[in-house]
Amino acid sequence: MKTIFISGTAGSGKSSLTSKLIDYYTKNGAFTAAVNLDPGVESLPYTCDIDVRDYVDMISIMQQYELGPNGALVMANDLIASKIDDIQNEINRINPDYLIVDTPGQIELFAYRSSGKFLVENISSDEKTSIFLFDGALITTPVNFVSISLLATSIRLRLNLPTINVVTKTDLIGERIKDILKWSTSLSTLENAIAKDTDGDTYSLTTNILRGLNLGGFAQGLIPISNETGEGLVNLEGAMSRILNLGEEVED
């Protein structure tokens, strides 16, 4: 079994991509299952095989502990970690080729509380990878691009998984995707864009950070995806395949 964790900021398209990946792998003859880790989600564009909402009920938590929505979300996320054995048993029973894990809407509940890292470390799987979604609509200015890149790198360090960076919503941002991809591969282009866009202090802070990140090559190979049209999915599958199957492609 190979496990794929989908993370990204609220509204970046995690559940849509989960749905697209299930279709993609299923069409290619692989047995694929999906896990929803978000206790507070209302509706999902795919059928979950494993759903944490079966284990924790937000409305009961709000009532029972007299918590507001914030407190209940935090508590529910922490409770889920205590259900890891039940979740693992469900996974073992299904035993898919690919397990796609759709993480909570608010990324920090998954990435910065200990429960998320605990789940990432404790779900047993032959190989694991993480896909981080750069919300296309958020990164149309160069400083926001750097800001989300820092967030992506922060989460990569927290989760400590091989990570594929993806830009979503390419159908919404038109020609801007060309700039974004240039920024992700050419430090000088990105620095020039920042210079045009900002004052002196932000420019020096941003470019100094960038030079360090660039050494690590963190935004190399940023993959553009439209969840609307499905464009880019083949490239994403190739990148995942290199991590999960040590070079084999998914069977046709």
Add this chain to the structure above:
Amino acid sequence: MKTIFISGTAGSGKSSLTSKLIDYYTKNGAFTAAVNLDPGVESLPYTCDIDVRDYVDMISIMQQYELGPNGALVMANDLIASKIDDIQNEINRINPDYLIVDTPGQIELFAYRSSGKFLVENISSDEKTSIFLFDGALITTPVNFVSISLLATSIRLRLNLPTINVVTKTDLIGERIKDILKWSTSLSTLENAIAKDTDGDTYSLTTNILRGLNLGGFAQGLIPISNETGEGLVNLEGAMSRILNLGEEVED
């Protein structure tokens, strides 16, 4: 009027610090008011002068739009930005020396959706500063320290405000604060700690990022604070004063 935005991950101590700062400034004879920007918070350890819960009601939003807690939090945060004129009128009516703005529990609702940045840009004030809280309990390993530092830098770029970095919960982490402060001022000490703590890939990624960040001096002057004992508040006030009052201290 000087405005101070308090941000940090969920549970890092934003509301506690807001409460401590109100006490501190008030004792020193400054007229201080607090704004709560979190529509989903249950209870606060201070009396709000301006409370977004007066403008948006989470429970009504959940019922009226048939949303779960996630969706309602996102919608409520976006609605708040549309109330900026009313909020500004309330601020003008109170007209404090210091306005302390306690931001939403989930940091990404404030930092990565457009409503937070809109509020930061549009509240009119003579000077503005941001305090970012490093949750002491989260940064006791060197890689987590780097991860939260990246998040802090990401948010600093998003908000584009002069920022003071603070470590909270120093009363909980004992001697570990000494290591954290060494990591924040000596790159070689931090790199050695990471080398002991991680495998080769994480080590090279992390140290490359660090070298870039260090050029920007981002974690210089990290200020330790205990919201429990109040230790460190004087240092924090000094740092804020240098930004907000161009060197004047608050009146005694």
